[in-house]
Amino acid sequence: MISEYLAGNSVMPFFICGDAIELLKRFPAESIDMAITSPPYWGKRAHGRSAIEREEDFVRYTDTLMSAFSEVLRVLKPTGSFWLNIGDSYSSKRLMGVPWRIALKMCDEQDWLLRNSVVWNKLRGNPDNSKDKLRGTHEMLFHFVKQKKYYYDISMARKDPLKARSQDGSVISASGVNGSRYKKQIEMSPCLTKDQKRRARSELDVMLKKIENGELADFRMIIKGQQKATHSGSVKLSGRARELESKGYYFLKYHPDGAKLGDVWDITAEASRGERLGFAPFPEELCRTPILATCPPDGIVLDPFCGTGTAMSVAFEHGRKSIGIDISQDCIDSSRKRIIRLSTNA
Ligand SMILES: C[S@@+](CC[C@H](N)C(=O)[O-])C[C@H]1O[C@@H](n2cnc3c(N)ncnc32)[C@H](O)[C@@H]1O
Numbered sequence: 001m002i003s004e005y006l007a008g009n010s011v012m013p014f015f016i017c018g019d020a021i022e023l024l025k026r027f028p029a030e031s032i033d034m035a036i037t038s039p040p041y042w043g044k045r046a047h048g049r050s051a052i053e054r055e056e057d058f059v060r061y062t063d064t065l066m067s068a069f070s071e072v073l074r075v076l077k078p079t080g081s082f083w084l085n086i087g088d089s090y091s092s093k094r095l096m097g098v099p100w101r102i103a104l105k106m107c108d109e110q111d112w113l114l115r116n117s118v119v120w121n122k123l124r125g126n127p128d129n130s131k132d133k134l135r136g137t138h139e140m141l142f143h144f145v146k147q148k149k150y151y152y153d154i155s156m157a158r159k160d161p162l163k164a165r166s167q168d169g170s171v172i173s174a175s176g177v178n179g180s181r182y183k184k185q186i187e188m189s190p191c192l193t194k195d196q197k198r199r200a201r202s203e204l205d206v207m208l209k210k211i212e213n214g215e216l217a218d219f220r221m222i223i224k225g226q227q228k229a230t231h232s233g234s235v236k237l238s239g240r241a242r243e244l245e246s247k248g249y250y251f252l253k254y255h256p257d258g259a260k261l262g263d264v265w266d267i268t269a270e271a272s273r274g275e276r277l278g279f280a281p282f283p284e285e286l287c288r289t290p291i292l293a294t295c296p297p298d299g300i301v302l303d304p305f306c307g308t309g310t311a312m313s314v315a316f317e318h319g320r321k322s323i324g325i326d327i328s329q330d331c332i333d334s335s336r337k338r339i340i341r342l343s344t345n346a
Helices: 002-007 020-024 057-074 098-110 180-188 193-210 239-247 283-296 309-319 329-345
Strands: 012-018 033-039 077-088 111-122 138-145 166-167 171-172 220-224 248-253 264-266 299-304 321-326
Touching: 002 012, 002 321, 012 329, 020 057, 020 220, 020 321, 033 057, 057 077, 057 111, 077 098, 077 264, 077 283, 098 111, 098 138, 098 239, 138 264, 138 283, 138 321, 180 193, 180 220, 193 239, 239 264, 239 283, 264 283, 299 309, 309 329
Parallel strands: 012 321, 033 077, 033 299, 111 264, 299 321
Antiparallel strands: 077 138, 111 138, 166 171, 220 248
């Protein structure tokens, strides 16, 4: 069945009910493009269905997760990515540091290459009545790969660019640059020679033309003695410091497709779905960038602990095939219903 789904063309997600480790063993090696998951958190469900959920011993909990991740490593294509969302837990008043312990174990023992540690700022955290510590409002999302060269579409990991606009006949960049302030600063700079001022004016005109033509979304000009530099002051360490020293100015250009996303994501945590099932599903927004950036359009996504099928839902919405595994038949049923709703609304 798994091989048939892998070979077929349907982007309808394929759901399997059972234990992730056992089921992944049946997958062919190097058959999946991208995996994203949020496994059961440690110590959260004493009466859970699977050993991972019930595990009281932290070492055994991590060992079981490691067995699941070694299967993920095996089934991923060499160019594949694995995104792991995991929250932290307290034990006897100690914050365990679960996410980083697992991430480092994966790198040290399974040879995963960690590419990013994203802080997911959940905006609204869980209620916390304790009087001696802060409320936890973040979780980690790690991006792992198998090898140095892997599939990554960076255009999918950019914020929407701000657009230049036109005002009183002159083009103004997204952040309000129209050149006149820089022109004044060039003239008034006590640090620039006559020749440097002439070259600075002419390069500034070229930049403004690029904004007008839509080749550039925005830029900033750093002029010696006028703006605070954005680099190390050492000419030994920084190419920009050398440029400032020799030319008297430099430009910071912003990509026309928007700035690259940073590694802190503000995404409101899901409030309602999954409450009945005893865990919080991750929000669709948390999966979107990982799926679009690291699963090719004709690729296949895997979530071995799929819960309410959030990752499958996002994959389906973006035309990617996907496989979701969960030990709970309730979860599989509600994931299937979610996809049916999505496909009938499409
Ligand atoms: C944190 S939830 C995942 C939530 C999911 N990301 C979503 O958006 O709904 C973890 C899931 O792992 C499942 N699970 C626990 N042990 C499992 C196992 N051994 N194999 C497969 N699934 C398991 C649970 O039933 C639960 O649905």
